[in-house]
Amino acid sequence: MxxxxxxxxxxxxxxxxxxxxxxxxxxxxxxxxxxxxxxxxFGALKxxxxxxxxxxxxxxxxxxxxxxxxxxxxxxxxxxxxxxETLEKNCLEHNIRFFNIGSGNQGIVHVVAPELGxxxxxxxxxxxxxxxxxxxxxGSIAFGIGTSQVRDVLAxxxxxxxxxxxxxxxxxxxxxxxxYAKDLVLHIINxxxxxxxxxxxxxxxxxxxxxxxxxxxxxxxNMSIEGGARCGYINPDEKTFSYIKNKLYAPKNEHWDRxxxxxxxxxxxxxxxxxxxxxxxxxxxxxxxxxGITPGQSISINQQIPLLDELSPNDKLVAEEAYEYMSFKxxxxxxxxxxxxxxxxxxxxxxxxxxxxxxxVLNGKKVSKNVKAFAVPGSEKVATEAKQEGLxxxxxxxxxQWREPGCSMCLAMNSDKLIGNQVSASSSNRNFKGRxxxxxxxxxxxxxxxxxxxxxxxxxxxxxxxxx
Amino acid sequence: MKSDFTPPIGKISNxxxxxxxxxxxxxxxxxxxxxxxxxxVNFDSLGESVFEDDRKTLKGKHPFDLEENKNASILVxxxxxxxxSSREHAPQALMRWGIKAIIGESFADIFYSNCIAIGIxxxxxxxxxxxxxxxxxxxxxxxxxxxxxxxxxxxKDLNFNLEIKESSKKMFLSGEWDATAxxxxxxxxxxxxxxxLPYIKFI
Numbered sequence: 073m074x075x076x077x078x079x080x081x082x083x084x085x086x087x088x089x090x091x092x093x094x095x096x097x098x099x100x101x102x103x104x105x106x107x108x109x110x111x112x113x114f115g116a117l118k119x120x121x122x123x124x125x126x127x128x129x130x131x132x133x134x135x136x137x138x139x140x141x142x143x144x145x146x147x148x149x150x151x152x153x154x155x156x157e158t159l160e161k162n163c164l165e166h167n168i169r170f171f172n173i174g175s176g177n178q179g180i181v182h183v184v185a186p187e188l189g190x191x192x193x194x195x196x197x198x199x200x201x202x203x204x205x206x207x208x209x210x211g212s213i214a215f216g217i218g219t220s221q222v223r224d225v226l227a228x229x230x231x232x233x234x235x236x237x238x239x240x241x242x243x244x245x246x247x248x249x250x251x252y253a254k255d256l257v258l259h260i261i262n263x264x265x266x267x268x269x270x271x272x273x274x275x276x277x278x279x280x281x282x283x284x285x286x287x288x289x290x291x292x293x294n295m296s297i298e299g300g301a302r303c304g305y306i307n308p309d310e311k312t313f314s315y316i317k318n319k320l321y322a323p324k325n326e327h328w329d330r331x332x333x334x335x336x337x338x339x340x341x342x343x344x345x346x347x348x349x350x351x352x353x354x355x356x357x358x359x360x361x362x363x364g365i366t367p368g369q370s371i372s373i374n375q376q377i378p379l380l381d382e383l384s385p386n387d388k389l390v391a392e393e394a395y396e397y398m399s400f401k402x403x404x405x406x407x408x409x410x411x412x413x414x415x416x417x418x419x420x421x422x423x424x425x426x427x428x429x430x431x432x433v434l435n436g437k438k439v440s441k442n443v444k445a446f447a448v449p450g451s452e453k454v455a456t457e458a459k460q461e462g463l464x465x466x467x468x469x470x471x472x473q474w475r476e477p478g479c480s481m482c483l484a485m486n487s488d489k490l491i492g493n494q495v496s497a498s499s500s501n502r503n504f505k506g507r508x509x510x511x512x513x514x515x516x517x518x519x520x521x522x523x524x525x526x527x528x529x530x531x532x533x534x535x536x537x538x539x540x
Numbered sequence: 541m542k543s544d545f546t547p548p549i550g551k552i553s554n555x556x557x558x559x560x561x562x563x564x565x566x567x568x569x570x571x572x573x574x575x576x577x578x579x580x581v582n583f584d585s586l587g588e589s590v591f592e593d594d595r596k597t598l599k600g601k602h603p604f605d606l607e608e609n610k611n612a613s614i615l616v617x618x619x620x621x622x623x624x625s626s627r628e629h630a631p632q633a634l635m636r637w638g639i640k641a642i643i644g645e646s647f648a649d650i651f652y653s654n655c656i657a658i659g660i661x662x663x664x665x666x667x668x669x670x671x672x673x674x675x676x677x678x679x680x681x682x683x684x685x686x687x688x689x690x691x692x693x694x695x696k697d698l699n700f701n702l703e704i705k706e707s708s709k710k711m712f713l714s715g716e717w718d719a720t721a722x723x724x725x726x727x728x729x730x731x732x733x734x735x736x737l738p739y740i741k742f743i
Contacts, residue, residue, distance in 0.1 A: 088733050089726050093710035099733045111581040151579040158581050192739055202626040202650055218628030218654035228723040230730055234707055266566055267620035270649050302649045323742035331742050366566050390565050483575045504570045511593035
């Protein structure tokens with residue numbers, strides 16, 4: 073059992089009681105909600121005649137269903153309109169802070185909370201969304217929950233949970249040029265597998281992680297869940313603190329000094345005990361692309377899609393399913409695969425640094441005429457910043473459509489969808505069957521820079537050829 | 541979908557029913573319930589849309605469409621079932637179709653917690669035993685009697701010692717899987733914790 077890791081410290085601090093069944097009652101320091109997984113929870117509160125226990129600990133925004141072309145109300149999609157209205161009504165009734173469209177602070181919940189300084193080290197953070205692990209980048213313990221658990225957090229500010237084990241993933245050296253956090257996390261998931269993280273929190277550590285910016289760290293922690301770990305985190309350091317400083321909800325004045333002192337005490341001790349430790353060499357990672365139907369089915373840009381014989385017995389079943397669904401032949405190169413749609417956005421890679429990197433690749437170039445390409449900033453703040461830097465113009469000049477903030481085609485709950493068996497190059501997090509809105513649509517996950525390169529060439533490309 | 545759906549309440553100790561086998565590893569919650577069905581403010585009509593896209597692709601041959609499975613209530617799956625999105629809509633859709641318990645090689649963490657929270661016990665068995673059940677189901681219907689207290693599954697031909705986390709088992713047997721009431725009991729401790737936490741005072 074792990075000892076003296078950041079996970080242990082934060083868990084113990086938030087433990088309210090031991091429950092009769094053997095699980096722990098854990099206090100949730102920050103509860104984030106959105107329109108998709110909260111309405112039924114508020115409905116259940118009403119049925120049970122309960123109130124929201126600490127309305128100041130819950131924050132709401134709207135992201136999954138929002139259109140990214142025309143956001144004027146009422147939305148064209150009646151169901152989407154009904155969902156945003158329900159959230160508006162619930163927040164008003166229960167006195168919950170809500171960052172609505174046009175507030176200047178709306179966006180994908182996992183982009184918004186960090187950029188407002190709501191996400192801080194040492195917190196427990198829960199949200200009815202599996203990518204809540206993103207917030208672990210700040211040294212918080214953050215995890216996705218379902219709607220019944222959203223109800224419990226609203227009613228009690230606590231959850232019944234079993235303590236997770238802790239696996240440290242130590243990344244030596246540093247990423248090479250043209251290789252990004254997305255490549256590293258896809259590589260990690262490929263090496264460990266998509267279910268290895270079940271029952272674990274992942275602590276990402278080592279020189280390569282230390283080197284990453286806060287936004288890159290968020291990309292890593294965001295995809296912990298794709299490796300099966302509902303929680304992923306990184307010990308906070310100077311980069312963490314300076315990112316938070318001066319944000320809207322960051323501690324101010326004497327509170328800042330006290331916060332800093334506490335945050336510095338939180339990291340895993342040098343001699344802390346882990347349930348498992350994995351080491352890898354980040355300098356060996358190359359631009360990585362998924363070829364299959366799970367985020368674990370990825371290869372380096374110059375590799376061939378694996379042959380069945382090269383895979384472990386456990387991976388063969390899904391590989392066969394993937395060859396058929398993706399219409400790929402074992403042994404085929406992933407490079408030069410034609411793409412129909414290019415999507416830059418999502419809680420994984422929809423932040424300002426992602427847009428900067430992609431814009432740098434696109435600058436002065438044109439998107440292939442066979443490709444529909446669009447960029448969706450992760451939040452209103454990201455969109456504003458991008459416009460101030462002129463990034464929107466670079467995207468538009470290249471042939472990309474520039475959209476309004478939201479989750480968009482990561483999960484296609486709005487009208488941004490693949491059609492038929494189109495292939496997308498996507499900076500999002502899931503390549504599941506049907507994920508991007510068409511039951512036969514095919515998704516290739518990659519870094520935003522790689523998506524930009526694919527958009528220009530109309531096919532999967534090595535971004536290093538663009539930046540050297 | 542069963543028209544007489546009533547959600548489980550209170551203690552759960554025995555589940556008797558016919559097995560329905562669904563073969564495949566890493567079956568994610570997007571497949572269990574595609575995102576377009578999440579545009580709803582209640583779970584009521586999800587049962588009919590469970591596995592919608594997989595079922596359309598298989599044109600009536602998906603296990604959830606087979607006539608012989610229409611009354612099944614114990615789902616038998618392979619490894620990492622329910623990975624991906626945290627949407628509780630996935631187990632809600634399965635439950636509203638008629639599923640009352642799941643036996644698998646392994647489950648994704650969030651899916652597993654969601655199942656507990658809505659009263660669906662999830663059991664694990666080694667790969668070999670799962671395949672034995674799935675092969676059996678290929679040829680004839682398997683009626684299982686699950687005794688949660690003793691973690692036993694019995695049938696005419698096959699018997700298994702099921703595995704389930706001790707904490708989950710206790711929650712089902714006591715009815716505390718519906719956690720709100722239990723969590724509310726410690727209200728004064730929760731209030732104390734709220735006052736003690738350093739960061740509450742930072743804002």
